[in-house]
Amino acid sequence: MSKKIRSNPLGIELNRRTFLKGAAAGLAATVVRPAAAGAFNWDSFLQKHFREMNDAEIKKVIGRLEKEAAVEWKKNIHIGTAKAMPGVKFGYGLDLSRCIGCRRCVYACVDENNQSRTPQVHWITVLRFKKGEKWIDLENSEKYYSPKQVPEKDFFYMPVQCQQCENPPCVKACPTQATWKEPDGIVVIDYNWCIGCRYCMAACPYGARRFNWAKPNIPADEINPETHYLGNRPRYKGVVEKCTFCIQRTRAGKYPACVEVCPVGARKFGNLLDPKSEIRYLIENKRVFRLKEDMNTNPKFYYFFATNITQAD
Amino acid sequence: MNRGNAFIFTLAITGLFFILPLLSGADMKGKTKEEQKDGIPKFFIPKAPASENFPCSKCHNYKPADKSKRKLVLYHTDIVFKHAGEQQWCYDCHDGDKLRLQNGQLVGFEKSYYLCGQCHGTVFRDWKAGIHGKRTGMWNGEKLYRLCVSCHDPHQPRFKPLEPKQRPMKPQEIKLDRG
Numbered sequence: 001m002s003k004k005i006r007s008n009p010l011g012i013e014l015n016r017r018t019f020l021k022g023a024a025a026g027l028a029a030t031v032v033r034p035a036a037a038g039a040f041n042w043d044s045f046l047q048k049h050f051r052e053m054n055d056a057e058i059k060k061v062i063g064r065l066e067k068e069a070a071v072e073w074k075k076n077i078h079i080g081t082a083k084a085m086p087g088v089k090f091g092y093g094l095d096l097s098r099c100i101g102c103r104r105c106v107y108a109c110v111d112e113n114n115q116s117r118t119p120q121v122h123w124i125t126v127l128r129f130k131k132g133e134k135w136i137d138l139e140n141s142e143k144y145y146s147p148k149q150v151p152e153k154d155f156f157y158m159p160v161q162c163q164q165c166e167n168p169p170c171v172k173a174c175p176t177q178a179t180w181k182e183p184d185g186i187v188v189i190d191y192n193w194c195i196g197c198r199y200c201m202a203a204c205p206y207g208a209r210r211f212n213w214a215k216p217n218i219p220a221d222e223i224n225p226e227t228h229y230l231g232n233r234p235r236y237k238g239v240v241e242k243c244t245f246c247i248q249r250t251r252a253g254k255y256p257a258c259v260e261v262c263p264v265g266a267r268k269f270g271n272l273l274d275p276k277s278e279i280r281y282l283i284e285n286k287r288v289f290r291l292k293e294d295m296n297t298n299p300k301f302y303y304f305f306a307t308n309i310t311q312a313d
Numbered sequence: 314m315n316r317g318n319a320f321i322f323t324l325a326i327t328g329l330f331f332i333l334p335l336l337s338g339a340d341m342k343g344k345t346k347e348e349q350k351d352g353i354p355k356f357f358i359p360k361a362p363a364s365e366n367f368p369c370s371k372c373h374n375y376k377p378a379d380k381s382k383r384k385l386v387l388y389h390t391d392i393v394f395k396h397a398g399e400q401q402w403c404y405d406c407h408d409g410d411k412l413r414l415q416n417g418q419l420v421g422f423e424k425s426y427y428l429c430g431q432c433h434g435t436v437f438r439d440w441k442a443g444i445h446g447k448r449t450g451m452w453n454g455e456k457l458y459r460l461c462v463s464c465h466d467p468h469q470p471r472f473k474p475l476e477p478k479q480r481p482m483k484p485q486e487i488k489l490d491r492g
Contacts (some may be wrong), residue, residue, distance in 0.1 A: 088453075093444070103478035121353040128465045144483060149474035264472060265447035267465070277452075278443040286444070306439055 026294055030257075049177065050190045050229070051183075062229065065192075073223055073234055074263060079230045082251040084184035090245050090300065091185075092256075092278040093268035097305045101126050101150045101157030105258035105267065109161075112246060112257035113232040114224055116216030123210065123243040124161045136291075146267065161258075162187065162208040162243035163291060163299030175205035179240075185300055186245050188230035196238035205295050209242045245269070247296070272300065353426075353439045354458040356450065367422070368410045378403050395469035397432075406467075429461045 043064055048057060062079050069077040096145075106124045117120040131154050141158075151157070168187050171179050178193035179200055201209045215237040227233040228248035235241050246256035250269070258290035259267040270277035279302070282288065286304040354410065366372075372388075382402045385392075406412055412417040412428045420427050430437030441457035443456060447464065450457035463468070 085453075095444075100472070100475065101477060102475045103480075106481075109477050119487050122481055125481070144480045148476065150477045151474065177419065222450040250452065253453050255449060255452055260447075260449045262447060263475065265445065268444055268448065270452050278448070281442045282444045285442075306445060307436075 016293070044192070047192055051180070051195065055244065058229075063227075065233070067169065069234060073218075074220055075223050075225060077225045077227055077233065079233050080226070080248055080251075081230075082228065082248075084182050084186075085251065086183075087271075087273055089185040089272045090164065090250060091270060091272035091277075091283075092245065092301045093165070093270075093279050093282045094301070094303050094304045095266040095268070096156065096158060096303050097307045098264045098266035099126075099157045099159065099262055101128060101145070101152075102263060104261045104263055104294075105159060108257045108261035109243070111222065112224055112249070113244075114215070114216070114218055114227070114234050115210075115241075116141050116212065116218065116235075117222075118217050119214055121210045121212070121216070121241065123208070123241075124159050125207070126159045127156055128152075128155050128157055130154060158303070160206055160208070161301075162245075163206050163297065163301040164243075164245060166298035166300060167296060169203040169205065169295075170200035170209065173199040175199060182230070186230075186247055186250075187242075188244055188247065189240060189242065190230065191233070191235050191239045191241070194239040196240065198240060200240055205292050205297065206299075211240050212237050265283060354441065354443070354456065356457050357460065369407065370410050371402050373409070392468050395471070396467070424459075425467070426461055429467075 012131065041064075043061075047061055050058070053061065058081055060096050062081060066077060066079055069075075069079070083161045103126050106122050106126060109115070109123050110117070110121075113123065117125065125143050127138070127143055128145045129137065136158075140264070145152075145155075162174075163193055164187055166181075166185065168179075168181055171181060171187060175197060176193055176195055178191075178195070179187060179189045181187050196211070199209055201207075201211060216235050218234065223234065224232060226248055228244075228251070228310050231244045231247035246254075249256060255269050256267075259269045268278050268282060270279035272279055282304050283302055286306060288304045290299045290302060366389075389403075392470070404413075406428055408419055411421055412425055413419055414428060415431055426437065436445050440458075440461070443458075444457055448456060448458075465472075
């Protein structure tokens with residue numbers, strides 16, 4: 001390499017070695033700030049992607065997160081990392097001929113999954129449609145309905161939540177791979193990798209994703225301490241969240257909270273790969289449709305009609 | 314391990330092989346062969362709601378039964394009957410302390426699904442398959458079923474309207490805590 005030093009507008013003679021030394025010193029000065037940012041944590045900054053960590057690394061991260069959560073929420077919170085069971089793909093069924101729009105599912109979900117109370121975050125939106133109109137006219141549906149009693153005459157109701165697509169557009173949109181589809185079909189979010197750009201929210205055709213505009217506000221005695229890393233652990237400000245089919249419950253063999261609370265038994269859940277499961281029975285024997293099937297998202301959320309009447313008839 | 318211990322150990326292991334099949338068979342107890350073939354679910358919660366009037370024979374043994382269809386004025390006045398219009402009458406389903414099927418067979422209150430299933434065959438089929446009715450328990454294990462009468466009042470089976478939970482906040486109602 002030539003030893004000739006390039007001229008520059010300031011007339012400073014700078015050889016390569018001096019420049020590199022200076023640059024290194026400058027970088028070091030910007031990085032090593034004397035404990036200025038209190039919340040900053042090297043372990044957190046250097047945390048690997050969840051799917052690239054081995055069990056030991058995951059255990060270490062969970063240990064740190066549980067400690068942080070205990071300080072943040074003044075309560076011992078268990079963060080599970082149960083993996084997908086082999087041979088399982090979760091599917092969901094919702095009986096539109098039974099749903100009465102009572103919103104019990106919405107609030108059971110809030111309690112189970114540690115959603116923020118104010119500002120309000122709901123993973124389930126119950127839409128009300130007028131009967132006899134254009135079928136599934138989403139633009140003219142009503143989510144703020146509040147009559148004295150439900151069901152109302154001439155209306156029917158359709159709860160919408162994450163449809164757990166097999167071909168999820170949100171996953172494709174994420175620039176940091178903070179959201180992905182697990183082997184059991186649940187689309188999950190790593191709240192430590194989400195940068196809050198909300199591209200996924202724009203990509204989701206179902207409006208299923210929610211953004212934490214502020215730090216979630218949950219009364220201490222209402223925090224559910226049984227959580228999952230990819231599910232209901234308390235979220236941070238500036239991350240996106242959504243329904244995970246209650247990953248902390250379903251990977252332990254339980255039904256999602258919304259299934260268990262439904263007073264009319266409209267919600268069904270099971271393993272799509274098990275030919276004897278309830279979900280397979282209803283897909284094979286009932287009138288079934290999936291929301292916005294033309295989008296080629298291939299949802300695993302099946303709306304069905306067990307009878308030909310609706311509850312307000 | 315000396316000889317005596319080894320013998321006891323072997324005995325215990327052999328014993329297990331005999332006891333285990335008995336234990337696993339235990340939860341099928343109480344179900345007839347016919348019921349297993351019918352696909353009647355195994356696990357129930359809660360039990361059939363007990364009526365304060367049960368057993369019926371408390372009173373009905375001492376009074377000769379007037380089986381004619383009429384408006385009841387002395388007893389059971391709290392039962393409002395809204396099921397299949399005007400066609401039904403107490404003795405269509407009740408018989409002594411049991412329930413009577415159309416073929417004359419008597420079934421206990423804990424098997425009332427056979428009675429309901431006579432008319433509501435499609436719902437009975439769905440219920441057995443697990444897609445009618447509220448489901449709790451384990452999706453891959455013990456599923457908990459309810460009897461028809463756990464959710465539906467047999468005398469007026471349609472659900473009563475409910476008060477819905479609070480509607481979601483409208484965007485203009487959201488107030489950020491800037492403290």
